Amino acid sequence: MLFRFFIAVLAGLLILAEASFGQQFSRIDSLRSLLPRSDKRKQFDLLNDIGFAYRLSYPDSTIWYCTRAYEVGQELNLPKELSKPLSFIGLAKAYKGDYKSSFDFHTRAIEVAQQQNDSVQLAYGYNNFGRLFFDQGDYTRAYENLIQALQIFEVIQEPAGLAYVYRSLSNIYKSQNDFEKALDMSVKAYNLRKRVGEPRTLLSALSELGLVYSELKRVNEANRCFEQADSIAQRIDDKISLAEIRLGWSEFLVKSGNYKKADSLAHLAYTMVVKNKNLRLMPRANLLMGNVHYQLKEFSDAVPYLKQVVELKSDVHLDLKRDANFYLGKIYEQTGKKEEATRYINQYLILKESLVSVDLAREIEKLQFQLEIEKKERENEQLKAMAAQNESVIRQQRLQNIILYVVIFxxxxxxxxxxxxxxxxxxxxxxxxxxxxxxxxxxxxxxxxxxxxxxxxxxxxxxxxxxxxxxxxxxxxxxxxxxxxxxxxxxxxxxxxxxxxxxxxxxxxxxxxxxxxxxxxxxxxxxxxxxNREPGFAPFNLDQLIADRIGAFSHTANGKSIQIQQAGSAGEIICDFDYVTRITDNLLSNAIKFSPAQSVVTISLADEGGMVLLSVKDQGPGFSEEDKKFLYQKFKKLSARPTGGESSNGLGLAIVKILVDRLNGSIELNSQPGKGSEFTVRLPKEPA
Incomplete structure (x- = not known):
């Protein structure tokens, strides 16, 4: 499985290289044409520039050109920038997946920069080191190195370097779900790149900022960033970036429920991807088109796009295949084609499990990298200690030789x-x-x-x-x-x-x-x-219990002109009578308390084989997504307020959750703000 994962990653990188290399080819060709007629100092810069341009497309070429650049720099005995080609080789090694060698070259780059007192390259070295550790999941080391880079860039006032560090710090904060700090870092990176004025880096900063705003559910700001990035990409005629921006923008609009605008952008992006024959973006574009049509209930239009994703032959884009199978399953389920729905849902579950295995392999690889780094650091410390010890031994032997000569006299x-x-x-x-x-x-x-x-x-x-x-x-x-x-x-x-x-x-x-x-x-x-009192199980008629509880609450409901209806039947169950009574009372009390006057509260019962279903549905204000996070916490008062001036202490749902868990049952909430809510409790008909 790990081998297949590496093959998949390599294939993805090759596709990415094909898409981006076309944009870099003319620039690389121009730089290479300058090499023969340039002096050694100029060749050093040209070799570094060519190597850096190759880093994504052909990292082996990066290693070759930057190795030559380092040799030229040694011949010239350069006082500064000798660490730059070593840093670029470290980046290329990382893109090849050779993280151990990447660590070695980044270490050498930092040592050379320290020896040359080259603050600029030292800061870039720490930044590259931080990104290497971040990619391997070692966030502590990543943060430490990035902070060192940040401190140096702030002292030397290097805006381009500061922007890189702020973006790297934003990625760390996003990985920890601290989106407020990630936003702060992304805004700083954007302001710096805006001051520099380089359109491609500004485009990248706007895209990153838009993604952070989307995580914070700040729709207007996210749309503004994507719109500005779209405008820049059109101005510089960067078709690949423009397609990627529109894909990301449309995906964000789908998540935020703006399906019409998402549909328009998705079609624009899809047309560009097809026109430019961009194989890297094609699966993502097909999935987006299928998703948009699915959300718009245009199932017949969605199916062809989704099937193109499902029928991809390689092991790349497993996550896209998983999602495409999911939407196809839902489409066939809603159109009544049960067999096809089952087939696609089963394939979705298989791919979902495969991705879990891939993620596990990735985590194992990261842990192995961290162990290798720790081992190498210990070895370096031991080598330093041995070198110091050997130096001490050599000095002692010299002293002894001197003493032996002097002893004669x-x-x-x-x-x-x-x-x-x-x-x-x-x-x-x-x-x-x-x-x-x-x-x-x-x-x-x-x-x-x-x-x-x-x-x-x-x-x-x-x-x-x-x-x-x-x-x-x-x-x-x-x-x-x-x-x-x-x-x-x-x-x-x-x-x-x-x-x-x-x-x-x-x-x-x-x-x-x-x-x-x-x-x-x-x-x-x-x-x-x-x-933790154990429940006392005894047989009783659940239908009669519900009828009794409706009678007990009828006076309170009548005071607000609320009608309580009972639907369905569950018959006799073996359970804790007091627990079930308290669950019913708390749910019914909440429904009456938060329902407006002249509304209806419905209690439904159903027999599901070995389980009974009890649901309480009201026409109240419903629950927000933020409320759902704290739904069953003690003393947590939610955004909704009682409609008749009643009190609410925040314990009712907490007690319900505890009692349901004691009875080995489950409770679910189906609610949207302004559309009421329905609590559904499932309990075993008899103890296991």
């Missing part, structure tokens, strides 16, 4: 040297004894600190237990006076003879005490659920 000097050596050995022994004593003291300190940590852990456990106990005591102590207040308020209400203002305050008092009692009940329930 000065016997007294021999005695003095012996005494001095004895003294040194004694001092070394004393230092070793002191070091051993320090190590022993540190060991005893570690033992003492471990004992303190164990003691602190026990104390924390005791404090947690005291907290739970205190929670129960406080909750129970608050419950009694609140019940008395509620009872007294009810008696006053029954007395009658109250004016409208008094009735208003009495209603507020009843609502406040009811909310307080509900909060205490939820707190006690959450606290008791944390104890």
């Amino acid at each position: 000065f016997v007294s000097l021999v005695v003095f040297m012996q005494w001095r050596n004895t003294k040194k050995r004694k001092e070394s022994a004393e230092r070793l004894m002191l070091q051993n004593a320090e190590i022993e003291a540190q060991r005893r300190e570690i033992i003492r600190q471990n004992e303190q940590l164990a003691k602190h852990n026990r104390e924390l456990s005791d404090l947690n237990h005291e907290k739970d106990t205190l929670m129960n005591i406080v909750a129970h102590d608050l419950k009694s006076p609140l019940n008395r207040i509620r009872g007294l308020a009810s008696l006053i209400e029954m007395e009658g003879s109250l004016n409208s203002e008094q009735k208003k305050y009495l209603s507020l008092m009843l609502d406040s005490t009811r909310a307080g009692l509900d909060l205490i009940t939820d707190l006690l329930d959450v606290n008791s659920l944390d104890v």
Whole structure:
């Protein structure tokens, strides 16, 4: 599998080389024509430029030209820039997949730049080192090297270098899903490249900035960046970049739901790809066209594009094949062609698993690279230590030879040297004894600190237990006076003879005490659920339980003119009656609480073989994507608010989730903002 992965990557690079090399060929040919009539210093620059231009298309050519450039630089004994060809060779080695050799050449480039005090090349060396580590997933080393490059570029005020570093840092932050910091870095890179004014680098910066804005869901800014990049690509007549920008822009518009504009851009990009016979972009363009037609429900138009992706012969573009199979499966499923839908969905699952294996192989390769680098670093340290030791031995031998010559004439000097050596050995022994004593003291300190940590852990456990106990005591102590207040308020209400203002305050008092009692009940329930009580399973009729709970909530629903409907049947199940009751109460209470007046709440039951389905559907405000992230967290209040002034403590759904998990069930939410929500609970009909 790993071998197949490398073959796939190599094929992808060759396709990329064919697409981009055509743009570079005329420039490379022009540079090569200048070589014979240029002096040695000019040849050094030309060889580097040619090698750099070849790095993506033919990295072996980069290695050849830059090796010649390095030899010319050594002949000229250049005071600066001698590390540049070594850096370019390191880049070429990385593009070939020889990351160990790439590491070696980047290390040599940095050492040469340090020897020459060449700040510019040293900064570029650290930047290249950072990108190498980033590509191999070692983000810590990548960040350290990029920060070193950034500090040097800031001192020497090199805008082009700063832009490269900021873009590299943006990639690191994106890999960590820290898109705000990634945006900051991308904006800085864009401003620098805008100041330099080179259109191709500015185009690249705008595309990168648009992608970051798209991750942040900032649609207007993303569209503006893609539009500016599109304009620059048209102005410089860069057809390949223009096609890629429009593909990326259209893909973003599909994700953001703007299918009409996505359709227009996708057709423009597809036409350019076909016209230029761009084999690298063709699979991506076909998938995009199929996806756009699928989203627009134009299934017959989508199928030919998607099948072109599915029928690709090579192992490249497995991710595109996976997605194409998925959309074909969905299309045939929606058009009623079950057998074809099943075939494509199965192929989608196979490719999905294959990509997981490819990703695993890639991670293994990255780990092997990191191990190789760590091993090489240890070897370098050992070599340095051995070199220092050998130098010390050589110096000692020279000293001994001098002493031997001098002994012939000065016997007294021999005695003095012996005494001095004895003294040194004694001092070394004393230092070793002191070091051993320090190590022993540190060991005893570690033992003492471990004992303190164990003691602190026990104390924390005791404090947690005291907290739970205190929670129960406080909750129970608050419950009694609140019940008395509620009872007294009810008696006053029954007395009658109250004016409208008094009735208003009495209603507020009843609502406040009811909310307080509900909060205490939820707190006690959450606290008791944390104890992990085992469910008590017993048979009962789920249809009757739901009918009873609807009756219990009918008064509350009538107060808001809400109609509660029961649909379907599940019959008898063996489960924890109290747990199911509490799940139903919490879901039904939330549905009434967040539904507008004059609406309908529907409770549906269904028997699915070994499982029963219970769903509660309302016509409330629904849940946003941000709400769904915190749906079942304790005390987390979401964006929606009760429609009748009711209280919400953020515990209801958390309790439902805990109880459903205890019963080995599952809960799902189907909701869109402004279109209501439906919670679906699946529970086993009987315990396993």
